[in-house]
């Protein structure tokens with residue numbers, strides 16, 4: 001199945017929200033952790049519900065600015081009331097009671113490839129009810145074999161980080177619900193621009 005293309009967009013100021021309307025991808029990820037004080041424009045969210053994936057990335061999983069669990073919990077709960085898709089780390093869910101059903105549950109390893117059992121437990125716990133469970137891993141050691149094992153699970157999103165961006169296309173064809181790309185400014189190593197991703201996937205899936 002063709003993966004959904006997520007254009008990841010750093011949001012530093014309220015003016016940055018207006019960039020969403022210029023982006024023609026399946027989803028636009030609003031990286032609110034780029035803001036010093038994350039701000040949710042409720043009217044804007046309501047007007048773009050089906051296009052948005054809101055992320056407030058924990059600093060210890062690649063986030064830019066620190067945010068307290070309390071503030072993040074409050075924002076995620078308000079986003080849940082609006083019915084908008086958001087990303088929440090499995091590690092955050094261990095500490096906080098917020099809804100993950102129909103949301104992106106994520107885990108990120110920027111330095112090493114972890115023990116598979118750790119990720120297997122996350123996949124088994126969340127993949128039934130989440131929108132998808134996303135596993136993002138740095139391109140070191142046995143990361144291909146590791147992500148190959150992740151691809152055998154249902155409802156996963158596979159993100160190899162810091163490698164040739166074409167590998168994201170390859171893994172997305174294996175079995176990945178989402179493929180992350182940039183809209184001019186990368187939010188992680190190894191992203192391709194979303195227009196190129198759209199073009200490549202159209203060639204692959206329109207030719208099938």
Ligand SMILES: O=C1C[C@@](O)(C(=O)O)C[C@@H](O)[C@@H]1O
Pocket residue numbers: 008029031055057062087106108134136159160161180181187188189191
């Ligand atoms: O978790 C992910 C994946 C990502 O880290 C990437 O490697 O494309 C980019 C982040 O913005 C997103 O929240």
